[in-house]
Amino acid sequence: MSASRSIISVKALLSGSLTILVLGLLMQLLFVAIAVGQLIFTRHFPGLEWLAQGLLYLCGLLLLLLTMAGGGYVAAWVASERLYLHAALAALIGGGISFVQSLGVGGLTLTGVLLFLLGVPFALAGSWLRQRQLKYSA
Secondary structure, eight states: OOOOOOSSOHHHHHHHHHHHHHHHHHHHHHHHHHHHHHHHHHHHOGGGHHHHHHHHHHHHHHHHHHHHHHHHHHHHHHOSSOHHHHHHHHHHHHHHHHHHHHHHHHOOOHHHHHHHHHHHHHHHHHHHHHHHHHHHHO
16 A cells, blocks of 8 residues: 555645745835835925825735745745645735734734735745746756
């Protein structure tokens, strides 16, 4: 009898989830620095506050993209098969931990839920990059 293989790699899930959490913390630090710069900018140019606010949201979205894509990439890199499944689950685990932590601070908001759900496609994009890299390196 052959040994049965697990469908899910725990190592890939942990690697992807921890990558999301660590990158998320680093991206939050960067986001705070950008927000301080935005605050200084709006003090000097109050008429352009709408532009600075829009750019701040855009930067936040891009940092989320990088965080989730990085976690999806790492999960797919560690997993030997079912790359998209591992990336999606890592995004749900890592993003879920971050989301639950944010509930204690700011409560449940529609924006928070949408950003949490938006993390899964970004993680899948990271997994797609890894799969594409494997395809062209073979």
